[in-house]
Amino acid sequence: MKAFLPIIVVVAALAVVPLFVHSNVVLNFLVVTLLIALAGQGWNILGGYGGQYSFGQAAFFGTGAYATAILQVHYGVNAWIGFAAGIAAGAAVGAIIGALTFRAGLRSSYFALVTLAFAEVLRIVGSVTPITGAGVGLLVKLDLRAQAFQFQSRTVFYLVILALVAVSLVIAQLLERSRFGAWLIAVRENEDAAMALGVDAFAVKLAAMVVSAAITAAAGCFYVQYFLFIDSGIAYGTWISIEALLTPIIGGVGTVFGALAGALVVKLLGEGIKLVTGDVPGLDLMIYGAVLVLVIRFAPRGLVGACADMRTYFVRRTKLCPPIGEVARG
Amino acid sequence: MAEPLLSVEGVSRRFGGLLAVNAASLSADAGRITALIGPNGAGKTTLFSLISGFLKPSAGKVRYAGHDVTGEPPHRLARRGIARTFQIVQPFAGLSVRDNILVGAYLRHPARAAALELAEQVGRDVGLGDMLDRPAHALTVAGRKRLELARALATGPKLLLLDEVLAGLNPSEIRDVVPVIRALSASGIALLMIEHVMQAVMSLAEHVFVLAEGRIIAQGSPAQVVADPVVVEAYLGHGAAAKVGDAHVH
Amino acid sequence: MLSPIILLTAIVNGLMTGAVYALVALGLTLIYGVLHIINFAHGALLSAALFAAFFAFQKLGLDPYLAAFLIAPAFFALGYGLQRFVIGPASHGDDRNMLLVTLGLAVLIENALLYAVHADTRTIDLAYGFKSVDLGFTFIALPRLISFLAVFVVALVLWLIMALTDTGKAIRAVAKEKLGAQLAGIDVAHIYAITFGLGTACVAIAACLLIPTYYANPRAGNAFVLVAFTIVVLGGMGSVPGALIGGLVIGVVESLAGFYFGESLGQVGIFLIFIVVLLVRPRGLFGASA
Numbered sequence: 001m002k003a004f005l006p007i008i009v010v011v012a013a014l015a016v017v018p019l020f021v022h023s024n025v026v027l028n029f030l031v032v033t034l035l036i037a038l039a040g041q042g043w044n045i046l047g048g049y050g051g052q053y054s055f056g057q058a059a060f061f062g063t064g065a066y067a068t069a070i071l072q073v074h075y076g077v078n079a080w081i082g083f084a085a086g087i088a089a090g091a092a093v094g095a096i097i098g099a100l101t102f103r104a105g106l107r108s109s110y111f112a113l114v115t116l117a118f119a120e121v122l123r124i125v126g127s128v129t130p131i132t133g134a135g136v137g138l139l140v141k142l143d144l145r146a147q148a149f150q151f152q153s154r155t156v157f158y159l160v161i162l163a164l165v166a167v168s169l170v171i172a173q174l175l176e177r178s179r180f181g182a183w184l185i186a187v188r189e190n191e192d193a194a195m196a197l198g199v200d201a202f203a204v205k206l207a208a209m210v211v212s213a214a215i216t217a218a219a220g221c222f223y224v225q226y227f228l229f230i231d232s233g234i235a236y237g238t239w240i241s242i243e244a245l246l247t248p249i250i251g252g253v254g255t256v257f258g259a260l261a262g263a264l265v266v267k268l269l270g271e272g273i274k275l276v277t278g279d280v281p282g283l284d285l286m287i288y289g290a291v292l293v294l295v296i297r298f299a300p301r302g303l304v305g306a307c308a309d310m311r312t313y314f315v316r317r318t319k320l321c322p323p324i325g326e327v328a329r330g
Numbered sequence: 331m332a333e334p335l336l337s338v339e340g341v342s343r344r345f346g347g348l349l350a351v352n353a354a355s356l357s358a359d360a361g362r363i364t365a366l367i368g369p370n371g372a373g374k375t376t377l378f379s380l381i382s383g384f385l386k387p388s389a390g391k392v393r394y395a396g397h398d399v400t401g402e403p404p405h406r407l408a409r410r411g412i413a414r415t416f417q418i419v420q421p422f423a424g425l426s427v428r429d430n431i432l433v434g435a436y437l438r439h440p441a442r443a444a445a446l447e448l449a450e451q452v453g454r455d456v457g458l459g460d461m462l463d464r465p466a467h468a469l470t471v472a473g474r475k476r477l478e479l480a481r482a483l484a485t486g487p488k489l490l491l492l493d494e495v496l497a498g499l500n501p502s503e504i505r506d507v508v509p510v511i512r513a514l515s516a517s518g519i520a521l522l523m524i525e526h527v528m529q530a531v532m533s534l535a536e537h538v539f540v541l542a543e544g545r546i547i548a549q550g551s552p553a554q555v556v557a558d559p560v561v562v563e564a565y566l567g568h569g570a571a572a573k574v575g576d577a578h579v580h
Numbered sequence: 581m582l583s584p585i586i587l588l589t590a591i592v593n594g595l596m597t598g599a600v601y602a603l604v605a606l607g608l609t610l611i612y613g614v615l616h617i618i619n620f621a622h623g624a625l626l627s628a629a630l631f632a633a634f635f636a637f638q639k640l641g642l643d644p645y646l647a648a649f650l651i652a653p654a655f656f657a658l659g660y661g662l663q664r665f666v667i668g669p670a671s672h673g674d675d676r677n678m679l680l681v682t683l684g685l686a687v688l689i690e691n692a693l694l695y696a697v698h699a700d701t702r703t704i705d706l707a708y709g710f711k712s713v714d715l716g717f718t719f720i721a722l723p724r725l726i727s728f729l730a731v732f733v734v735a736l737v738l739w740l741i742m743a744l745t746d747t748g749k750a751i752r753a754v755a756k757e758k759l760g761a762q763l764a765g766i767d768v769a770h771i772y773a774i775t776f777g778l779g780t781a782c783v784a785i786a787a788c789l790l791i792p793t794y795y796a797n798p799r800a801g802n803a804f805v806l807v808a809f810t811i812v813v814l815g816g817m818g819s820v821p822g823a824l825i826g827g828l829v830i831g832v833v834e835s836l837a838g839f840y841f842g843e844s845l846g847q848v849g850i851f852l853i854f855i856v857v858l859l860v861r862p863r864g865l866f867g868a869s870a
Contacts, residue, residue, distance in 0.1 A: 053676055055620075055683065104859040109618040112679055113809060114858050120806065121851045128845075179436040179445070186433040189422035196382065196416070198408030198437035198485055242687055249680065282694030282798070289688030296681045297670040 004173060010257070011166045018155040027154045031226065033267040034161040035219055039240060040247035040259035041168040042216030047245065048253035049175060050208040051188030055112040056119030057216050057244040059097065062126065062235030064090040064217025065224045069138045070131060079149035083221045090217020091210050098209030102202050107191075116241070123236035137231025140224060149225045157226055164222065165260065168215050172256040184208050185254070216244060239285065246288055250295050252302035262302065266291070333396060334359045335520045336412075336489050341380055341390030342544075343373075350376045352544035353390065358489060358522045363515045365535035365552070366524045369565050373544040374524045375417055378491050381522075382414040383407045394489065408437060413487035415478040417494045417524070421466035427453060428462040430477055434484030449484055456480045456510055472503045476510075483514070490514065492523040496530055504530060532556070540564065589718045590835045596724040598831015599731040600786050604804055605811040605823040606735065607782030613818030614755040614775040615663075617675060620682040623805030624689035625780055629655055629787030630796040631693060637704045637791070644704070645726065648788035652781045659780025664773035693798040702796040727789035734785055735824060738778070751775055755818070803847075807834070810854040813862070 021027060039061055047053045067089035068082035077085070101114050126132045133139075144152045151157055175181035186194035187201045195201050224230050234240075243266065248255075251262025269291065270284045277283055295302065334357035343351040351373045358364045366374050379385040381392055383404040392400045399407060413434075422430050431449040439445040453462050456476045461469065469477060475495055482490060495511075496504050504527065511534060515521050525531050531538065531552060538555045540548040542564035548555050555561055604626060611619045629651060636647035662685065670681040712719040742748035753761040754771045762768050786804075794800070811830050815822025830850065838846035 051676070053679060055679075100859055104862070106858065106862065108675055109679055110858055110862055112620075113618060113813075114855060117806070117809075117851050117855050117858075121848055121855070124848050124851075177442055179440050179442070182429070182433050182436055185425070186422055189424055190420050192384070192404075193416065193420040193422065193481075194433065195384075195404040196408060196414050197434045197481060198405050199433070200403075200405045242683075245680075245683075280695060281698070282691040284691075286688055286691035286695055289684045289686070289691060292684030293666060293670070293681050293688060296677050296684065297666060300670075300672050300674075300677055 003177060004170065007166065007169045007173060007256070010260075011162065011169070014162055015159065018158060024154055027158055029267065029271060031154065031158050031161055033263050034158070034165050034260075035222060035226070036243050036247055036267060037260045037263035038161065038165050038168055038222070039216045039219035039244040040251075040263055041165070041172065042212045042214070042219065043244040044212075044248040044253060044255075044259045045172065045175065045215065046205075046208045046212035048248050048255070048258065049172075049181060049188065050184045050205060050212075052205060052209070053108070053112050053245070054115040054212070054241075055245070056115030056117070056241055057212075058236045058238065058241040059115065059119040059122050060090040060094055060213035060216040061220035061223075061240045061244070062119075062122060062232075063093045064220030065230045065235045066126065066132055066138075066220075067217075068221045069140055069224045069230050072140055073138050074131065078147065079225060080147075083149060083218075083225070086221035086224075087214050087217050090220065091214040094209045094213025094217075095206065098206045098213075102205045102209075119236055119238075119241055123232050126232035126236055132232065132235075135231070137229060137234075140228040140230075142228060150228075161222055161226075164218055169256055169260070171211065171215070176256065180204065180207065188254075242285070242288065246292055248302070249292065250302055255302075258302055333393075335395060336381070336522065337391075337393040338377075338381060339391045339393065341377070341387045341392060343376055343380055343385060344388045350544055351380060351387075354541065354544065354546050355390075356522075356539045356546060356549070358520045360488065360520045361515060361518050362536050363511070363521045363523065363534050365531045365538045366522060366541060367526070367528075367531060367538060367555075368541035372541040372564075374541050375493055377541065378414060378493055378524060382412060382491055408485055408487075411486070411488035412491065413482035413485050413489070414491035415475075415482050415493055415495055417497070419471075419474045419478050421469070421474055421477055423465075423467040425466055426462065427458055427464055427466055427469070427477055427480075430466050431480045431484050434481040437485045452480045452484045456483070457506065471498045472500075472507075475499065476507070479510070487519060489520045489522065492521060492525075494524050494526060496525060496527045508534065528556075585718060587836075590839050591832050592718055592720060593724070594832035594835030595828055596720065596728050596831070597835065598828040599728045600789055600827075601804070601807055601811055601831050602824045602827025603731045603734060603782055603786040603789070604808040605815070605827050606738070606820065607779035607786075608805075608808050609812045609815070609818055609820065609823040610738075610782070611776055611779040612812065613820075614751055615772050617667075617678045617682065618809075619776075619779065620679065621662075621685040621689065622779075622783060622808065623801035623803075624686040624693075625655070625659070625801065626783045626787055626804055627693055627796070627798055627801030628689055629784040630791055630794070630800055631697060631702070632784070633788045633791040634702050634704060634796040638702075644788040644791045645730070648785050651788055652784045655784035656777040656781040658777075660773045660777035662780075663776035664769060667776070668769055668772060690798050690802070697798070700797075701800075703794075704791055721793060723789075723792035727793075730785070730789055734782065735820075738782075739820075741778075747771075747774060806854075807850055810850050810857070813854060813857050 017030065018027065039057065042060065043054060043057050064086035068079070068086035071077035071082040071085055072079055097115065097118050101111055106114060128134055142150070144150050175184070183194065183199045183204050186197070186199055187204055191201050220235065247262030247266055248259045249262065250265055251260065252258030266288060269287060273283055273287055336358040338354060338356045340353045340355055341351060342349065342353050354377055356366065366377070368374055376385065380387050383402050383406065386401045391398055394410060394412060399410065422433065428449055431453050432445055435445040435448040435452070439448055450462060453459055456479055458473065458476050458480060461473060466474070466477060479495060496507065499507065508530060511521065523535070535552050538549060538552050539546055540555055540561050547564055548558045548561050604622070608619060608622050611617065632651050633644045633647055636642040636651065637644060666685070667678055667681050671678045711722040713722055713725050742752060750761065750766050750771050751774065753764070753766060754768055758768060807830060811826040812823060814830070815826030834846055834850060837849050841849070
């Protein structure tokens with residue numbers, strides 16, 4: 001229980017923000033930030049803890065989004081059921097892609113390439129098939145009732161996405177303290193050694209992929225409910241693949257709060273840029289690209305990692321710890 | 331006599347045109363220490379990989395505890411009770427010593443508390459008790475070898491394949507590890523060791539197999555094997571046995 | 581059934597496009613063969629080079645085939661600098677970091693272009709751009725024939741560099757056995773940077789060859805490069821003949837598929853080939869085992 005205290009504190013602190021903030025602009029900013037944090041946490045499960053870097057998280061985001069949008073728009077299905085269906089659809093796509101790529105033993109660069117290719121295929125298909133509205137996209141009918149998973153007040157949306165993020169934080173924390181998590185991290189560190197210790201690397205990676213896909217799909221479903229519009233470029237575009245991987249990298253891969261911290265930084269940066277230069281296309285992503293390069297170049301373990309590194313640095317400097325006689329890092 | 335725990339029967343492995351292991355047969359028994367020796371490049375580690383599931387044999391069978399386990403993947407064999415260490419140590423570098431061993435302990439103990447307890451116990455047993463919180467990459471070579479051993483032990487094996495666990499250790503470090511190995515054997519585990527450190531082989535092993543150019547060329551007690559002219563030739567070259575014999579006479 | 585003339589024309593066109601694909605793929609496979617990284621920034625660099633060629637024509641009045649002699653060295657220097665000072669130092673011993681850095685560079689460059697020149701597509705009009713060459717059974721646009729021939733010249737020059745110069749030998753040494761090359765005194769960081777520079781120069785030349793018949797747009801490079809990835813994977817990572825032959829094959833396949841099935845589905849077809857090859861035979865037709 002003690003391990004979950006930080007999550008409780010952070011979530012509670014975020015939950016009371018609407019009591020003090022009434023500006024719709026700020027609330028909107030927070031909602032979008034949490035949405036990206038959720039998608040990022042999805043990437044983090046497979047990429048951060050599992051060490052498998054997917055460059056195509058959009059495949060799950062878009063599948064979740066389209067599933068719920070199509071069900072509502074074409075089949076009149078209830079939005080909440082659509083939400084659940086979207087998560088299931090995203091998870092299923094994750095299972096398929098995972099089974100194919102991990103069975104083929106693809107690692108590292110090849111894995112990144114294949115996930116990128118899958119997302120692109122889906123994007124192109126989504127831009128031409130009628131059921132997704134082809135080039136025009138899908139518009140979900142405005143229906144501001146809770147049953148339709150739409151809310152008059154932005155605050156309610158905020159609390160919903162916060163709840164989803166909270167769940168994703170708990171999942172990460174449970175992962176860290178579970179056998180599955182230890183095995184996943186072992187596979188990341190050294191797959192062969194892990195297998196020699198009884199870890200079924202394929203099954204572990206596949207399960208992580210399914211969880212990762214489900215979380216990111218949830219973000220996609222929420223996007224549809226909040227913005228009420230989806231098209232192929234939004235659903236399966238590289239923007240979400242990039243942002244989903246950028247936020248945990250900046251915030252700290254393989255940590256519980258990394259995606260959330262990274263999302264705050266990335267989005268604040270984006271807003272800051274807009275303030276200075278106005279809403280110019282390309283500028284925000286350009287800065288994100290630069291940030292990614294700089295972070296990897298100078299702080300590959302992200303914010304959280306850098307904090308830990310700095311702590312060790314200062315502790316050793318002030319000789320609070322007895323001399324350790326450490327072997328130099330290989 | 332009861333069937334040995336491990337029975338490798340005529341196992342071969344081909345890589346393109348190269349026959350790395352050629353109809354090798356050996357066996358290992360519970361509670362006994364068996365050594366696999368041979369000159370460099372003989373195929374010993376390849377044979378280990380074949381036994382532990384990292385490679386599939388081109389021919390032959392591997393039998394363990396009465397079952398045919400030929401070609402089963404490593405994780406399945408680990409669950410059956412076969413554990414191995416690697417010649418080039420493979421720690422989970424970013425994790426602490428405790429967390430490294432924990433991964434192994436989780437195999438038979440799904441609950442974190444029980445697995446942690448076992449991990450700490452095993453860590454103490456191999457002599458890493460005061461290093462449990464240190465990151466694995468901070469260990470010396472000797473420490474990493476112990477960690478490799480501890481991780482494998484935490485999986486509760488009945489058969490332990492040790493690949494040159496003494497390589498790179500200085501004499502005092504070897505002196506410290508040997509009793510640990512003996513204790514493992516005494517506890518009932520079957521040990522199969524690849525080793526080059528001859529003094530260790532002589533003092534530890536009860537039965538020795540000699541592999542040269544992929545073939546088992548001799549087996550027996552350490553004293554028998556060392557005196558075998560075929561073995562001497564394999565190590566020292568053609569005609570060496572005669573020279574050694576001459577040297578003895580004079 | 582379509583007349584054989586039309587079919588032949590589609591095939592010939594495919595070969596012309598395929599040659600340029602091959603050049604882009606060549607750069608990619610060279611980088612992979614030596615540095616063992618997949619350069620995700622390749623497409624963005626192509627887009628940048630297309631704009632460079634465009635502006636060279638528009639502002640300086642330079643014919644793209646001549647501009648290549650300026651742009652290629654410039655991009656070589658850019659590639660050298662990127663690898664030496666950004667990508668290489670970012671690895672920290674883990675290949676995945678380089679994946680991320682090249683991805684970051686791709687995003688950075690592509691969006692910098694978007695920001696600087698907006699999403700408008702730019703094209704140029706060459707005086708002789710519409711001239712055709714009569715092959716007897718069909719006509720080819722002159723610029724496309726020039727690019728087809730130019731690609732083989734570039735491939736030949738690269739081959740000569742690799743086979744005859746000291747640098748080329750050093751590159752081959754590093755590709756085969758990095759540690760050994762290091763021990764022999766070769767400055768690996770420098771060789772890596774040269775290789776990256778060469779790969780980028782290939783892309784720059786390809787852009788100059790493309791601009792008469794193609795367009796400049798921040799996303800244009802990506803469309804090309806995903807095809808180039810497919811070629812490299814199909815032909816085998818690090819295999820030069822694989823890139824050349826694969827490029828021609830894919831060019832023809834794309835031309836015929838686009839003919840029968842339409843543009844978009846043609847693209848999907850390419851990606852599906854890509855995915856299938858990665859899953860079934862990642863080392864491609866000519867590549868070495870991973």
